[in-house]
Amino acid sequence: MVLINDGSALNVCPFRTALTIGLDMETIIPSPLIVRAYDNTSRKVMGTFKAPCKIGPMETIVEFHVMDITPNYNLILGRA
Template sequence: MSKAHNQCQVPSDTSPETLVATLMNATKTAAITFTDKDLPSGSSDHNKALYIQVMACGKTVPKVLIDNGSALNVCPLKVASCLGLEASDLTPSDLIVRAYSNTKREVLGVATLDVSIGPTVIKIPFQVSNICSSIFF
């Protein structure tokens, strides 16, 4: 978000609402785009999620779901353990997350990780929760 902010020229008397709208528009310009050549073979229509591979804690996380519409970043406890994180590495949190199935999930803590995506390193806070994951190490 700060990268997007640095690319914007915003007057000092801008309202918070206008500033948020400006930042959101700026981040939309830095998007991952695809052409028809990138579609799965034999299909012109699909609804598959976009996963990328990232580095965190010196290890490769092979499948990371990209969803910039999410309100928070979730890290399954199994993934956090595989990255070498322990309970003492987490910042306490009393947050309860409601899943798509309307079930409540307790957040065990927040892990702020330096995540490498290609040449870029970003510090990202993750809500660590004991949920199932399709990621295998």
């Protein structure tokens, strides 16, 4: 099964996760973007970063939006 992004998806990386994987504020590019959620709440995006992601045989560069949020999920990292 494959999820195809039609351009409306947003790849969010919580700020705490960004720090945990070794990113610092010099790596994160500031962004003026404000994200509005389905329940009409708004949150400011701290910045963005791009990272290579490999899914099966396909490798691509993915842009992540760093936000200071407490998510109900954990980042799942691939294992060798």
